[in-house]
Amino acid sequence: MKSEITISELARLMNVSVHQIRYFEEKGVLLPAYLDNNQYRMYSMDQVYQLSHILLLRKLGVPVQSIKECMTSYSTDQYGQLLNHSLKEINAEILRLQELQHFINRVLHEQKNFISHxxxxxxxxxxxxxxxxxxxxxxxxxxxxxxxxxxxxxxxxxxxxxxxxxxxxxxxxxxxxxxxxxxxxxxxxxxxxxxxxxxxxxxxxxxxxxxxxxxxxxxxxxxxxxxxxxxxxxxxxxxxxxxxxxxxxxxxxxxxxxxxxxx
DNA sequence: TTTCTCACA
DNA sequence: TGTGAGGA
Missing domain, CATH: 3.20.80.10 (Regulatory factor, effector binding domain)
Structure with a gap:
């Protein structure tokens, strides 16, 4: 009984598409542990951890192209900077959405006001x-x-x-x-x-x-x-x-x- | 099921 | 940066 899993099992486990895992491979960020005799990709725990890191970096907005470099050569400091940068962008996005929220509230309020008066x-x-x-x-x-x-x-x-x-x-x-x-x-x-x-x-x-x-x-x-x-x-x-x-x-x-x- | 490739947004 | 289709 093998301890490694197939691509679809990995996809199900990590909640991503099979396509996406192959895409990461094409970009050189996630290689299978080995190819089985039938040419199927097989993945071990190492790849599970790697994929979770890749998905985290993607969430932070890091382009797939940069992830490879990021995972191989980033220092603790550089990761810290990366997280700080993401935090800034997320705060900006929250602000943008809050402004949009205020605008929508204002439009609804003005419209109600217009109708009644x-x-x-x-x-x-x-x-x-x-x-x-x-x-x-x-x-x-x-x-x-x-x-x-x-x-x-x-x-x-x-x-x-x-x-x-x-x-x-x-x-x-x-x-x-x-x-x-x-x-x-x-x-x-x-x-x-x-x-x-x-x-x-x-x-x-x-x-x-x-x-x-x-x-x-x-x-x-x-x-x-x-x-x-x-x-x-x-x-x-x-x-x-x-x-x-x-x-x-x-x-x-x-x-x-x-x-x-x-x- | 999985692979690969091409087209598409 | 992915997704969808389709043959092998």
Missing amino acids: SNDYQIKWRETTYLARWIEMDSQITLNAKLLTEQAKSVPNLFESDLHFIEDNSRTITLYTETEAPGDFSLPSGNYLSTQRLIHEEDELEQVIEQFYSYAAAQSHVIQGPLILIERSYLSLFSQKQLHYELQALIEPTTHSERGNRS
Whole structure:
């Protein structure tokens, strides 16, 4: 009774495919103990240990080509470095997945929020928001792909962010993205009149803006500062060919004591 | 069952 | 870096 095992037994034992074991052999990292009379590969305990090391290194992302060198000539120190390097990469990957998780949560939250509040008007408290300038454009011109490439600094994950369109006094629209640290512009904290809309055609926007101002006037809200148009293109996942906009404007705080008390 | 080779993602 | 198919 032989103490060595065949390739399929080894494959079953180590939970890998027979193909993969042969592939490791082709690359010179795992040779059978010997070939049986029928040319079958036979493996002993040595190969079981070797294969488990190979699989560990593969898990750490070491290319098969490098594993041979790694197993024959690495010092304890070099293995330590290798593990540290893998740890860094794994931490980066965890971070990437966490960011993705946050983004998905945000999309779901915004979508829910959009459904429950679309078309109505709300007063929303907004903390100070820092914005980074992305593109400046004439208010007559609409955004197009060429403009993006010609003018824009590249912003990673651009269309996963809330794009702020703010018109200044000189008929220039500036597009901003939100940033963590104080940037080119900031929106003060305060109460903002807000409405969310689905827009099918660009020119609907004009109407919506007019309605926004008339609503504010009718409700005696005094608007301070510019109109802020927020585009959430990632919400178009749920309704393609339609853009999700939110209009916001800071409103003057009104208290009971102030009422009728103006000079 | 295993081997080898070729094609494919 | 593997996987799948197919003949021997």
